[in-house]
Amino acid sequence: KMQVYLVLFAVVPLLAIKHCCKKKIVNGVEYTLLKVSDGDLHLGLKCLDNCVYRGPDSPNTICFPPGNYEQNCLEASNHFEAFQSEAKSVSSDTEALYLAKTKEYSMKQFTSLEDKLAWIKKDIENMTGQPFLTPSRKSYLEMVPASKRDKFRTLDSKFDKIIEMIIDLYIDDHLQVHQALDEMEEDMLHETQTDPELHQVAQHGVYAARLGLNLLKTDEEKKNAVDNMILAVLDSKDSKPYLGYRNKQTRADMNGFMNGVVGGATQGCMATIAAGCAEGAAVGALTGLATGTVGLATEAISGGCFSTTSQVETLAGFKTLQEVSIGDFIRTSSGGLETHFTEFIGWLDRQESTPVKMLQVWTSQNLSPLTLTGSHIVFTPTSTKYADELLPGDSLLHWNGTSMQEQQVTQILPTLEFGFWAPLTMDGTLLVDGYLSSCYASFPHQLSEIAMKPVKTLPSILLDNEESQHKDGVRGVVTIIKKVGELLGTRKQKRTDNGHVPIVGENIVASFMDKSEF
Numbered sequence: 001k002m003q004v005y006l007v008l009f010a011v012v013p014l015l016a017i018k019h020c021c022k023k024k025i026v027n028g029v030e031y032t033l034l035k036v037s038d039g040d041l042h043l044g045l046k047c048l049d050n051c052v053y054r055g056p057d058s059p060n061t062i063c064f065p066p067g068n069y070e071q072n073c074l075e076a077s078n079h080f081e082a083f084q085s086e087a088k089s090v091s092s093d094t095e096a097l098y099l100a101k102t103k104e105y106s107m108k109q110f111t112s113l114e115d116k117l118a119w120i121k122k123d124i125e126n127m128t129g130q131p132f133l134t135p136s137r138k139s140y141l142e143m144v145p146a147s148k149r150d151k152f153r154t155l156d157s158k159f160d161k162i163i164e165m166i167i168d169l170y171i172d173d174h175l176q177v178h179q180a181l182d183e184m185e186e187d188m189l190h191e192t193q194t195d196p197e198l199h200q201v202a203q204h205g206v207y208a209a210r211l212g213l214n215l216l217k218t219d220e221e222k223k224n225a226v227d228n229m230i231l232a233v234l235d236s237k238d239s240k241p242y243l244g245y246r247n248k249q250t251r252a253d254m255n256g257f258m259n260g261v262v263g264g265a266t267q268g269c270m271a272t273i274a275a276g277c278a279e280g281a282a283v284g285a286l287t288g289l290a291t292g293t294v295g296l297a298t299e300a301i302s303g304g305c306f307s308t309t310s311q312v313e314t315l316a317g318f319k320t321l322q323e324v325s326i327g328d329f330i331r332t333s334s335g336g337l338e339t340h341f342t343e344f345i346g347w348l349d350r351q352e353s354t355p356v357k358m359l360q361v362w363t364s365q366n367l368s369p370l371t372l373t374g375s376h377i378v379f380t381p382t383s384t385k386y387a388d389e390l391l392p393g394d395s396l397l398h399w400n401g402t403s404m405q406e407q408q409v410t411q412i413l414p415t416l417e418f419g420f421w422a423p424l425t426m427d428g429t430l431l432v433d434g435y436l437s438s439c440y441a442s443f444p445h446q447l448s449e450i451a452m453k454p455v456k457t458l459p460s461i462l463l464d465n466e467e468s469q470h471k472d473g474v475r476g477v478v479t480i481i482k483k484v485g486e487l488l489g490t491r492k493q494k495r496t497d498n499g500h501v502p503i504v505g506e507n508i509v510a511s512f513m514d515k516s517e518f
Contacts, residue, residue: 020051021073021196030074031055031062070147073196083196083203090265090282091207095214098289099225106232113234117294117355120233121418124290128283132291132418148197152270155198158188159205159266160411163258166209167251170216177213181206201269204281208265211285212258226257229293256414257292264288291416294355305349305422305441307358307371310432312423315341321421321432322352326469332429333436335379337403342427345456346464348439349422349474359387360415361435363396363407370396370435371415375492377438377445379429381406384438384445386492397436404436424463426456442492443485451481 022033031053047063054061064071101123110116121132162184169177185206192198215225268284269277310321313331324330329341360369361378370378374388379397390396390409398407423430424439428449431437440448455462455477462477485491 020049022075024053024071024073026064026071027069029055034061037063083200086200086278087203087207087281090204090278090285091211094282094285094289095211097286098215098229102225102229102232104232105229106235109235114354116233116235118353118418120290120294121355124287128287130283130287132287132416151195151198152201155192155201155205156263156266159209159262160259162188162209163255163262166213166258167254170213170254178210181209181213197273200273200277201266204269204277204285205262205266208262208281208285208288209258211265212261215261215289216254216257226293233294253414259413260288260292261285262288292414294416305373305376305420306432306437307417308352308419308421309417310371310421312430312432321423322419324423326464326466330423330425330430331399332425332427332431333397333399333404334427334429335397335436339399339404339431342425342430344423344425345459346424346469347422347475348424348463348478349420351420351472353419354472355416355418356420358415358417358420360413361387361390361396361409362411362413363398363409365407367398367407368433370433370437371417372432372437373420373441376441379436379438386441387412399431399434399436407435424452424455424459428452442482443490447485447490451485 020033020036024031034052034054037050037052045063046065048065049063052061052063105116105120108116108119110119125132165180165184166177169180188202188206192202218224264284264287265281266284268280268282268287270280271284272280306321308320308322311318312321312324313319314324314328316328319328324344326344326346328344330344331339332342333339356373358371358373360371362369370387372378372387374386376387377384378387378390381395381397385394390412392409392411394409395406396409397404399405422439422441428439428445429436430439438445438448440452443451463475482491
């Protein structure tokens with residue numbers, strides 16, 4: 001009978017590795033694969049997997065249970081072909097499901113676009129078993145053991161650069177994209193071959209990128225699968241006017257779409273790799289596709305501000321914005337190092353469940369992102385900016401719990417949110433998820449402050465009272481003030497293709513209507 005000795009210092013990986021390295025180093029000692037044991041012998045011995053090794057100058061056979069030392073795979077086994085096959089299958093199945101859902105959604109009729117989007121949201125959640133949320137790399141990375149987190153974060157950053165390269169090539173020469181992707185795949189997979197877990201995630205990321213490109217491939221009518229899905233989503237009784245509106249998809253739209261599918265697949269794989277990467281990658285890719293595509297369609301819906309999940313600090317503790325009520329005092333700052341509390345006096349606009357496209361502004365130190373609509377105003381150390389004018393390298397003011405600090409913007413990604421909240425405080429500012437933000441959008445902050453002075457004087461009459469604060473909709477006084485601002489020409493101008501490089505000419509519009517925020 002085979003005698004198996006336990007080596008008690010192997011690090012716990014994300015996955016009980018199903019396939020075995022031919023050679024590995026554990027705590028400085030090199031081990032060679034002897035066999036892959038049949039049955040469940042490794043479970044009884046509490047080993048991580050059924051890989052049986054032999055050390056140098058020793059007749060004993062060894063398997064590795066959880067421990068404290070990292071193991072380094074020196075020579076990959078043929079199991080990497082299995083990873084590739086798995087990733088290819090997930091990508092193919094996800095594409096087929098996306099096309100099938102396009103047909104299904106095109107046949108569903110609803111009275112309003114909001115009702116149809118709500119139904120689609122529930123359908124996606126039923127399919128995936130997950131909330132309909134744009135994949136968040138921070139939440140996924142928190143599921144990864146600390147010993148692996150930096151490696152996965154590095155891999156995630158490489159995919160960001162890959163997506164940028166794909167979009168650049170897609171603009172200039174469609175034929176070069178897949179050739180470049182082949183070279184990129186070979187390079188990335190070579191770099192990760194000594195770590196089976198990273199390699200498996202990388203495979204799913206590469207094939208998710210291929211999936212995204214397939215869906216963006218245009219036909220003779222210069223439409224692609226994403227266009228067809230947008231048409232299907234928008235096909236409701238009150239959205240007919242938008243179906244014939246055509247424009248150019250923008251670079252930002254394509255970046256968000258590709259980040260959705262690639263980020264969803266890789267992060268889903270990271271989060272579920274212990275139970276089998278395929279399911280998590282499939283759910284993540286599908287969720288990324290859904291939020292990316294539906295996010296483009298929700299440009300048809302006006303409104304927005306902060307997301308339902310955005311948090312503020314009150315005298316009673318932290319609350320999501322939807323939990324805030326008249327009489328609460330919210331922490332804010334006047335731009336210095338100190339903070340104070342300002343009174344919440346009502347809503348400029350609010351919608352409890354309406355879908356809206358927003359931006360996730362990520363900053364240094366891996367803080368939670370600031371999630372808001374593009375025309376909302378934020379504070380930098382020297383000025384105010386609309387959120388969609390922020391660039392990586394810009395700085396935002398952030399409260400760390402003891403003082404205000406500058407945080408550098410590292411990435412800005414589109415996201416789809418259900419529900420939005422536009423609060424007004426006496427100061428006209430507040431700290432949202434720690435970031436100093438204006439209460440206003442679409443119009444300059446100082447001008448908005450002047451316009452809202454009468455409202456702040458009589459908020460219970462002109463804005464909200466105990467009863468009206470619980471009702472959805474833009475407030476009447478806000479509508480009047482916006483009309484005046486528009487007549488004066490002070491409204492934020494609609495962004496044009498001068499600020500966005502078009503990806504595919506004559507595709508279904510990525511921005512069906514102007515935003516209508518204040």
